[in-house]
Amino acid sequence: MAKMDDQTKLKSDAAEVTAKIVGSYEKLAGKFREKSQRAAERVKTAKGESKRAMHRRRFELYGDAAQDLDERVQAVRTRHEQSSE
Numbered sequence: 001m002a003k004m005d006d007q008t009k010l011k012s013d014a015a016e017v018t019a020k021i022v023g024s025y026e027k028l029a030g031k032f033r034e035k036s037q038r039a040a041e042r043v044k045t046a047k048g049e050s051k052r053a054m055h056r057r058r059f060e061l062y063g064d065a066a067q068d069l070d071e072r073v074q075a076v077r078t079r080h081e082q083s084s085e
Contacts, residue, residue: 011084018080022073029069036062 039058046052 032066
């Protein structure tokens with residue numbers, strides 16, 4: 001019976017840690033999306049071509065980072081679901 005309790009505790013702990021990790025990834029991805037959106041808005045208002053290029057690049061980098069984190073969240077969730085079965 002002690003083995004069952006240990007397994008239950010292990011699964012519970014894994015679920016808790018996974019939820020914290022996923023939450024952190026999602027929060028960071030949201031921040032990157034906001035920064036990407038701000039950069040996109042600044043592209044429209046920038047006066048010089050070099051400034052527009054800089055903001056376009058920021059838009060791309062922050063957008064790519066957010067997308068990478070979203071993919072990572074999906075991978076973590078999938079792995080967790082597979083391990084808990």
